[in-house]
Amino acid sequence: MSSSETKTDVILIGAGIMSATLGTLLKELVPEWEITVYEKLANAGEESSNEWNNAGTGHSALCELNYTVEKPDGSLDISKAIKINEQFQLSRQFWSYLVNRNLIRNPRDFIMPIPHMSLVQGEQDVTFLKKRFKALSDNPLFQGMEFSDDHEKLIEWIPLIMEGRTLNEPIAATKIDSGTDVNFGALTRMLFDHLESKNVEINYNHSVEDIKRTDDGSWELKVWNMATGNIERHTAKFVFIGGGGGSLHLLQKTGIPESKHIGGFPVSGIFMVCNDPDVVGQHHAKVYGKAKVGAPPMSVPHLDTRYIDNKKSLLFGPFAGFSPKFLKTGSNMDLITSVKPNNVLTMLAAGAKQMPLTKYLIQQVMLSKEQRMEELREFIPNAKSEDWDLVVAGQRVQVIKDTEAGGKGTLQFGTEVITAADGSIAALLGASPGASTAVHVMLEIIKKCFPEHIEEWESKIKEMIPSHGVSLMENPELLHEIHTSTAQTLGLSEKELIFS
Numbered sequence: 398m399s400s401s402e403t404k405t406d407v408i409l410i411g412a413g414i415m416s417a418t419l420g421t422l423l424k425e426l427v428p429e430w431e432i433t434v435y436e437k438l439a440n441a442g443e444e445s446s447n448e449w450n451n452a453g454t455g456h457s458a459l460c461e462l463n464y465t466v467e468k469p470d471g472s473l474d475i476s477k478a479i480k481i482n483e484q485f486q487l488s489r490q491f492w493s494y495l496v497n498r499n500l501i502r503n504p505r506d507f508i509m510p511i512p513h514m515s516l517v518q519g520e521q522d523v524t525f526l527k528k529r530f531k532a533l534s535d536n537p538l539f540q541g542m543e544f545s546d547d548h549e550k551l552i553e554w555i556p557l558i559m560e561g562r563t564l565n566e567p568i569a570a571t572k573i574d575s576g577t578d579v580n581f582g583a584l585t586r587m588l589f590d591h592l593e594s595k596n597v598e599i600n601y602n603h604s605v606e607d608i609k610r611t612d613d614g615s616w617e618l619k620v621w622n623m624a625t626g627n628i629e630r631h632t633a634k635f636v637f638i639g640g641g642g643g644s645l646h647l648l649q650k651t652g653i654p655e656s657k658h659i660g661g662f663p664v665s666g667i668f669m670v671c672n673d674p675d676v677v678g679q680h681h682a683k684v685y686g687k688a689k690v691g692a693p694p695m696s697v698p699h700l701d702t703r704y705i706d707n708k709k710s711l712l713f714g715p716f717a718g719f720s721p722k723f724l725k726t727g728s729n730m731d732l733i734t735s736v737k738p739n740n741v742l743t744m745l746a747a748g749a750k751q752m753p754l755t756k757y758l759i760q761q762v763m764l765s766k767e768q769r770m771e772e773l774r775e776f777i778p779n780a781k782s783e784d785w786d787l788v789v790a791g792q793r794v795q796v797i798k799d800t801e802a803g804g805k806g807t808l809q810f811g812t813e814v815i816t817a818a819d820g821s822i823a824a825l826l827g828a829s830p831g832a833s834t835a836v837h838v839m840l841e842i843i844k845k846c847f848p849e850h851i852e853e854w855e856s857k858i859k860e861m862i863p864s865h866g867v868s869l870m871e872n873p874e875l876l877h878e879i880h881t882s883t884a885q886t887l888g889l890s891e892k893e894l895i896f897s
């Protein structure tokens with residue numbers, strides 16, 4: 398068989414954090430399986446997973462206010478916050494396993510400890526934050542969270558944000574030191590280097606153009622080798638569509654019933670970045686505010702300390718925007734070509750429902766740099782325009798589908814795993830909470846697609862991720878043990894080890 402026509406066990410489409418995680422998990426579970434990767438760009442981690450294309454927050458619901466929802470009776474629903482925190486603990490354990498076995502090195506290059514804070518202003522929001530603090534701080538997963546509405550304390554915690562602030566209404570914050578900044582781009586590249594060393598074949602500059610089922614139930618991919626211009630055919634028993642924003646088009650090509658009646662709506666992100674060491678040195682936290690009324694949850698403003706290439710910088714945003722592209726490097730035709738006879742009604746229904754969102758996104762796109770600076774000044778009153786530059790981040794393609802609760806054409810803000818009934822192909826759509834929960838999502842794919850192997854793999858999964866299948870919230874001792882050991886392995890600060 399020529400190199401342009403191959404047969405393999407597993408094909409991963411796309412070299413982002415999701416394929417990197419699934420490939421690494423599978424190589425540990427079944428080292429003998431042959432895995433091949435096709436990526437249309439020249440390197441790994443160049444799209445959403447790239448460090449400049451996302452905010453690098455290790456999402457564990459320590460600071461994101463939209464994960465705790467106020468119910469009509471005034472009480473708080475914290476179930477989503479618990480779920481996301483538990484999912485992040487799986488990522489920490491898997492990354493620690495890889496570091497402990499020298500499969501990846503130098504955790505400092507991809508994860509750093511950084512306090513996670515929530516900041517609100519105004520009577521109503523301060524009451525909400527206090528309620529959220531009370532609901533979370535007794536929970537073992539959120540132990541160590543502090544609350545303050547004392548100005549002196551806030552000056553100590555967030556001097557840059559407090560300087561020059563007119564305080565004519567209440568202000569309050571919560572702070573927890575066990576937060577992280579994750580360089581998902583660096584992690585993705587490390588994982589692909591590791592996979593390459595395990596003989597995984599990684600083909601860059603190879604764009605997957607079509608996917609068809611063969612007579613024996615495998616999947617044949619039509620791949621455009623962009624270096625030679627040739628069309629190649631590659632077959633695998635199992636295919637993961639990890640194309641990020643490119644996944645919807647590829648899923649549609651499979652023709653599986655599960656791919657029908659699903660659409661996508663792209664939301665772009667823009668950050669402001671500051672590299673001035675004087676300004677950067679005055680802030681040390683990821684500080685999340687509350688989304689403006691009418692704004693989608695992914696545009697909650699936050700001011701983040703970032704560690705990229707061993708350099709500290711500040712990132713503010715994201716400002717949402719509209720572009721019809723599904724990938725940053727995608728085409729202006731992406732949105733139009735994703736509309737098919739089977740999803741046109743779903744898309745039209747969403748269009749009618751989401752007029753306010755579309756209007757909001759268009760308004761965001763039209764903002765001038767000075768208008769963006771005004772939003773930044775709500776965080777840093779003394780911010781100077783010359784210290785901040787704009788960076789265009791990645792595209793998030795929000796899933797649109799018909800749901801019982803929301804009806805036809807409901808916009809989803811989470812991630813969706815779509816698998817064929819026989820488990821031979823899986824795709825990941827959506828982008829939130831995203832890279833932080835990659836290990837959880839890929840374990841879900843493994844369970845759905847390889848049910849016949851799960852029993853045999855269970856002990857290896859437990860070795861890699863000791864809390865797999867166990868609620869850490871209900872097992873505070875195990876949580877303490879895992880938190881302490883992963884903090885040590887990943888080089889997270891001593892301050893993190895606040896568990897009694």
Ligand SMILES: Cc1cc2nc3c(=O)[nH]c(=O)nc-3n(C[C@H](O)[C@H](O)[C@H](O)COP(=O)(O)OP(=O)(O)OC[C@H]3O[C@@H](n4cnc5c(N)ncnc54)[C@H](O)[C@@H]3O)c2cc1C
Pocket residue numbers: 410411412413414415416435436437438441442443444445446447450451452453454455456581603604605606639640641642643644647665666667715724790791792793825827828829830831832833834
């Ligand atoms: C503005 C923004 C902020 C975010 N902030 C955070 C955050 O703070 N924390 C967090 O955890 N997550 C965050 N996310 C989400 C996170 O970035 C994504 O969930 C994650 O990177 C998705 O990884 P992926 O592997 O699915 O996709 P990607 O990293 O986009 O990788 C997909 C790859 O597939 C390739 N590809 C696509 N189509 C084809 C094809 N036809 N053939 C071959 N290759 C193809 C692409 O070139 C790309 O390399 C954020 C996202 C955005 C956009």
